[in-house]
C-alpha cells in the first residue's frame with residue numbers, strides 16, 4: 001500500500017506509523033486521516049503485527065488539524081469531516097492490538113486527540129501537548145472534550161480545554177497525560193521496549209483486557225463489570241491461562257502461545 005502522508009513500516013512484530021507532512025508540522029488533513037485509516041486496516045489484517053506505534057518527527061507528532069483548510073469550513077462540511085475523523089479515531093481506539101503514541105514536539109488539537117485514542121503515550125522531553133482550539137474560536141471536534149477528562153480528570157482537563165493551555169512533557173507526566181518522558185534521542189527505543197513488553201504478554205488476555213477497558217468506558221459500571229466477568233471467564237478456555245498458572249506453580253517463566 002502506497003501512502004502519501006505517513007511512512008508505514010514493520011520492524012520485528014511492531015508496525016510503525018510515522019506521520020509525514022513535515023512542512024506543515026504534520027497538520028492533519030483528509031489525506032493523512034485516510035492514510036492512517038488504511039494503515040490501521042493493514043495492521044488489523046496482518047497477524048504478524050502485534051503492536052502499533054504512532055509517531056511523528058522531532059518537531060511535531062501532529063500540530064493539529066490543518067487550519068488552512070478548516071478556515072474555509074462551514075457548518076455542513078464541519079459535521080461531515082468530524083464524522084470521518086471520529087470514524088478513524090474509533091478504529092484506532094478499538095483496534096485489538098496495543099497502540100503506543102510516541103510523541104516528540106507538538107501534539108496539539110487533533111494530534112493530541114489521536115494520541116488520546118492510543119493505549120499508551122510516551123513523550124520526548126521536547127513534547128508540547130494541548131487542545132488550543134478555544135483560542136481559535138472553536139472547541140475540539142475529535143473527542144478532546146470527552147477523552148481528555150476521562151484520562152486525566154475534570155480539573156486538569158478543564159484547564160487545558162477552557163484556557164487552551166498547552167503543557168510541556170514533565171507537566172504532562174505529572175497529570176497522567178503521558179506515562180513516560182525520555183530524552184528525545186531515546187524516544188524510539190522507549191516505545192520499542194514497551195512494544196516488546198506487550199508482545200511478551202499472553203495475546204488473548206491482552207486483547208480481552210483492552211476490550212474490557214474500552215467497552216467498559218463506554219457503558220455504565222454495571223454493564224462494564226458484566227463485560228469484565230465474561231471476558232475473565234472466557235480466558236479459562238485458553239492455553240495461555242493454563243500455562244501462566246502452571247508456570248507460576250512450577251516457579252518458572254511462562255511460554256505463551258497466544259491461544
Ligand code: COA
Nearest residue numbers: 023024025027063064065066067068106108109110132133
Ligand atoms: N494547520 C496548518 N498549518 C500548520 C499548523 C496547523 N495546525 N501548524 C503548523 N502549521 C504550519 C505553519 O503555518 C507553517 O507553515 P508555513 O511555513 O507555510 O508558514 C509551518 O507549519 C511551520 O509552523 P510554524 O508556525 O512556522 O512553526 P513554529 O515552530 O513557529 O510554531 C506552533 C509551531 C505549533 C506553535 C504553531 O505552528 C501553531 O500554533 N500551530 C497551530 C496549532 C493549533 O492551533 N492546532 C490546533 C488546530 S485545531
